[in-house]
Amino acid sequence: MSQNTSTAVMQRRVEAHDSLDDFPTPPWATRALCEWLGQNTAHDLGALTCREPTANRGHMVKPLREYFASVEASDVHDYGAGFPVADYLFGPLPERVHWTIKNPPFRLAEQFIERALESSDCAAVIVRAAFLEGKGRFERLFAKNPPSHVLQFTERVVMHKGKLSPDGSTATAYAWLVWADRAADTKLRWIAPCRKRLEKPEDYL
Secondary structure (H helix, E strand, C coil), rough: CCCCCCCHCCCCCCCCCCCCCCCCCHHHHHHHHHHHHHCCCCCHHHHHHEEECCCCCCCCCCHHHHHCEEEEEEEEECCCCCCCEEECCCCCCCEEEEEEECCCHHHHHHHHHHHHHHHHHEEEEEEEEEHHHHHHHHHHHHCCCCCEEEEEEECCCCCCCCCCCCCCCCCCCCEEEECCCCCCCCEEEEECHHHHHHCHHHHHC
């Protein structure tokens, strides 16, 4: 029997309940967010603090440090990158920062977003575009705390399980959900093609 490669099937990324959901974010995708914020909001990132609580091997932390004044990083698992091991979802709220930016495990994304909104002025998460679907998620999250912006990538953001690589392809569409203004109605915007411009050879070393 041949594999079903329809878009609907291939867009599913199913992980075990106890999986670390280890899909590192390509640095160019984080730079795309930071550049969009710098060009389309009143935020001077170079004067602000940021937290990345799903630091993994640091592939998002490094580009964030190119734009923000300081970036605090940690992860629930030790990936050998030297970041503190901490469970972001439990215990007292961390000290407040200007921004929390992350690629949360899909099954815990709602909890990560809620925690970020409680402990930072603004937040952004990169998620599969399908995350916007669902009656339950709408009622629990979006109806109460809608993002100010949905930034849909026009290029595919390729995420490989357990590694960062410039090669490969994907049927999964990704978007940044941004909470930059809690009082604003949600606006849909597109991130124009930018991988070629924002990608650096040293990102994959």
